Amino acid sequence: MRQIDYDFIASNISSLSSVAVRVYKENKLIHYYDPSHFPKDPASPYLDTLLAIDGNVNYFISPYEHFYGIVKHQEYTLILGPTFQITPSKKQIREFMFSLDLRMNYMEQYQQLMQSITPLPVEMLLHELCLIYYYISDVKLNLANIKIYDSNAKISSQNQAYTLTDNSDASIPHSSFNDAFNDITWAHNHIGDYMDDTVSYAHTTHDFECAMLACVKEGDIENLQTLIAHTDPGRAGKIAPTYLRQVKNIFITSATLLSRAAIDGGLPVEEALTLSDKYIQHAENYDNPEQVMNLQYHMVIDYTSLVRDIKKGKRYDKFMRSVTSYIREHLTEDFSVDQMAQDLFLSRSYLSTKFKKETGMTLSQYIQEQKIEKAKSLLKTTDRSILEIATYLGFSSQGYFQNVFKKLTGMTPKEYRNQ
Incomplete structure (x- = not known):
């Protein structure tokens, strides 16, 4: 039997691609090459998941849009990554550092390390x-059938849409995700029938689409969710040669309809169309029909929520959108109003006065409120200490954070977490 030098493979792949490569034997790490020399392995939050994914060749998309490749052969597993198509923003890096339990004063160093990774298109990674699998197994696999595990789309490891094994016949079983996404099934045609050109389809989606678009236009989240949960969306006509292309085409059509309905509901034209473009670009990157349909659910909810906020008076003019967007982007930093005014090309006095006039509160009050809302979420969804959360959100001390938290919520962070 041919001996495979996994150490040699890992070392050279890491050098050629500028990505970290790990080799596991029976789930125990035996080789690790990291050209960026991270202080803590960026894959550490996902390693158990990556090792548990089945199939010979897979890739995983993290919540931060980092890509990982997995190659399995016999008792060995190779894990490549992270890599990405676009270098992460400063905000994304800070959030990722928090997930790794890294101190924020390493921010500049960690940002440099992330930027040292050469962005690698998904196709090149696949x-x-x-190629790696062919070298170690002498088996050629079909790129189009690689399994995706996407933590953003919350598609579980039980999803069997694309599984690449030595015996893969490239079949695509049709699975649903009712529990997580309320049976959102605009494109759920039976695949066996779909691929049969002799089957004709009645177009039965019109009533559902009209009701859905009415909810978007009115910003009616409650009725929209009821509609999705309890109404048969109907069956679309065949408009593409493959099921994946069919789902993407329906997604593009839906994005167009949703953006127009949102504009009719009061969403600014440029904002609505820009959002549509971003969703379509994201959908085109998927190779899994379930992911596209999941994204479509989030898109319709997103548009409806934006319209709802406008109708409830929660949306502001261009000035306010710029200010609130800046605050969201820098929420986990200890930034000053002076710095904010400089970055927005405004005078400090104009920024503060206009914001107070528009909202009835000072910038400092608004920033504190937003930080505490973020803190409430972190207290409920993570096990991070109060000090870690305070530091992450840019508070000068735990005591100051606790005082602000109690002032705005009426309870301490610990009381809020334990309630």
Whole structure:
């Protein structure tokens, strides 16, 4: 039997691609090459998941849009990554550092390390995975059938939409995700029938679409969710040669309809169309029909929520959108109003006065409120200490954070977490 030098493979792949490569034997790490020399392995939050994914060749998308490739052969597993198509923003890096339990004063160093990773298009990563698998197994695999595990789309490891094994016949079983996404099934045609050109389809989606778009236009989240949960969306006509292309085409059509309905509901034209473009670009990157349909659910909710906020008076003019967007982007930093005014090309006095006039509160009050809302979420969804959360959100001390938290919520962070 041919001996495979996994150490040699890992070392050279890491050098050629500028990505970290790990080799596991029976789930125990035996080789690790990291050209960026991270103080803590960026894959550490996902390693159990990555090792548990089945199939010979897979890739994983983290919540931060980092890509990982997985190659399995016999008792060995190779994990490549992270890599990405676009270098992460400063905000994304800070959030990722928090998930790794890294101190924020390493921010500049960690940002440099992340930027040292060469962005790698998904297609190149997948070709690399197939080449590695061919070298170690003498088996050629089909790129189009690689399994995706996307933590953003919350598609569980039970999803069997794309599984690449030595015996893969490239079949695509049709699975649903009712529990997580309320049976959102605009494109759920039976695949066996779909691929049969002799089957004709009645177009039965019109009533559902009209009701859905009415909810979007009115910003009616409650009725929209009821509609999605309890109404048959009907069956779309066949408009593409493959099921994946069918789902993407329906997604594009839906994005167009939703953006127009949102504009009719009061959403600014440029904002509505820009959001549509971003969703379509994201959908085109998916190779899994379930992911596209999941994204479509989030898109319709997103548009409806934006319209609802406008109708409830929660939306502001261009000035306010710029200010609130800046605050969201820098929420986990200890920034000053002076710095904010400089970055927005405004005078400090104009920024503060206009904001107070528009909202009835000072910038400092608004920033504190937003930080405490974020803190409430972190207290409920993570096990991070109060000090870690305070530091992450840019508070000068735990005591100051606790005082502000109690002032705005009426309870201490610990009381809020335990309630």
